[in-house]
Amino acid sequence: DAGVIQSPRHEVTEMGQEVTLRCKPISGHDYLFWYRQTMMRGLELLIYFNNNVPIDDSGMPEDRFSAKMPNASFSTLKIQPSEPRDSAVYFCASSPPGEVDNEKLFFGSGTQLSVL
Amino acid sequence: SQQGEEDPQALSIQEGENATMNCSYKTSINNLQWYRQNSGRGLVHLILIRSNEREKHSGRLRVTLDTSKKSSSLLITASRAADTASYFCATDQAGTALIFGKGTTLSVSS
Numbered sequence: 001d002a003g004v005i006q007s008p009r010h011e012v013t014e015m016g017q018e019v020t021l022r023c024k025p026i027s028g029h030d031y032l033f034w035y036r037q038t039m040m041r042g043l044e045l046l047i048y049f050n051n052n053v054p055i056d057d058s059g060m061p062e063d064r065f066s067a068k069m070p071n072a073s074f075s076t077l078k079i080q081p082s083e084p085r086d087s088a089v090y091f092c093a094s095s096p097p098g099e100v101d102n103e104k105l106f107f108g109s110g111t112q113l114s115v116l
Numbered sequence: 117s118q119q120g121e122e123d124p125q126a127l128s129i130q131e132g133e134n135a136t137m138n139c140s141y142k143t144s145i146n147n148l149q150w151y152r153q154n155s156g157r158g159l160v161h162l163i164l165i166r167s168n169e170r171e172k173h174s175g176r177l178r179v180t181l182d183t184s185k186k187s188s189s190l191l192i193t194a195s196r197a198a199d200t201a202s203y204f205c206a207t208d209q210a211g212t213a214l215i216f217g218k219g220t221t222l223s224v225s226s
Contacts, residue, residue, distance in 0.1 A: 004158070033213055042218035043159075043204065056212065091158055103147060105206075105214060107158030 004108035006092050012114045018080040021111045023092030024073055031095040033105065034067055034077050038088045049075065082115045089113070120148075120205040120217035128223045135192040137220040139205030140185075146208050148181055150190050153202045153219070162190075162203075195224045 005024040013019055025032050033048040047057040052069045060067070064083070069075040079086055089112050093105040120141045129135055139148070147166045151159040165172045165181045165188065172179045178191040192199055202221045206214040 031213075035216075043216040045213050045215065048213045093158075103164060103208070104149070104161045105151075105159070107160070109156075109158050 004092055004094055004106055006108035006111050008111060009109065010112045012116065013082055014116050015083055016081045018078065019082045019086075019113060019115075021077040021090050021113070023075045023077070023108060025075070025092070025094030026096070026106055027073065028096060029094035029106070030072075030097045032069060032075050033093040033095075034075070035091045035093065036088045037091060037110070043091075046077070084115045087113055087115050120207050120215065122203070122205055122217045122220040124220060125218070126221045126223070128225070129195055131196055131224055131226045133195055135195050135199070135222055135224070137190050137203055137222070139188045139190070139217055141205075141207045142186065145183075148188050149206045149214065150177075150179060151204045151206060151216070153204065155201070159204060192222075197224050197226045200224045
């Protein structure tokens with residue numbers, strides 16, 4: 001299995017531009033999570049989905065952030081318009097169904113976002 | 117919101133020594149997990165301990181959980197240079213996803 005795949009690996013953009021981050025979870029996993037990591041705030045949960053349905057988006061910082069999961073194998077996190085304070089590493093993670101291992105998260109390698 | 121807080125923030129040891137890092141949390145949990153993050157990479161699950169367990173082992177890792185003190189510790193025995201990484205504890209609350217602490221950065225020198 002290729003693991004959780006995120007793209008792009010790095011993104012540099014200018015303030016005000018739209019940014020779209022992409023995630024392909026591990027096949028068969030039914031939970032998908034978006035986290036943001038900064039030195040100041042550590043790892044913050046932004047939103048998570050179960051069976052493609054958003055369950056909790058209370059961590060999404062502002063209306064500028066939106067996330068979708070149109071099918072079981074793809075999710076996007078969009079920032080529009082982007083601001084310098086959005087600069088961070090954004091991680092996608094997934095977890096499997098069932099009684100065994102369903103509480104463990106499998107992380108992608110992250111997208112390093114820099115907003116100038 | 118931060119649920120778990122690791123201590124110390126940074127730890128430097130020599131190869132062969134043991135490394136101990138601690139995690140404190142605020143509310144009741146179902147389980148507590150430890151993850152490792154190598155520089156520039158995603159987090160990797162290490163071990164999970166449930167609220168009704170007190171100690172768990174996995175290879176060179178030993179995790180303890182004290183629910184009365186709302187704290188956990190991760191012990192890495194006979195550290196290697198390859199153990200250099202950041203270590204995070206993560207806790208769940210009923211109906212929510214994992215909440216991570218800010219991590220302990222471990223540096224193991226040869």
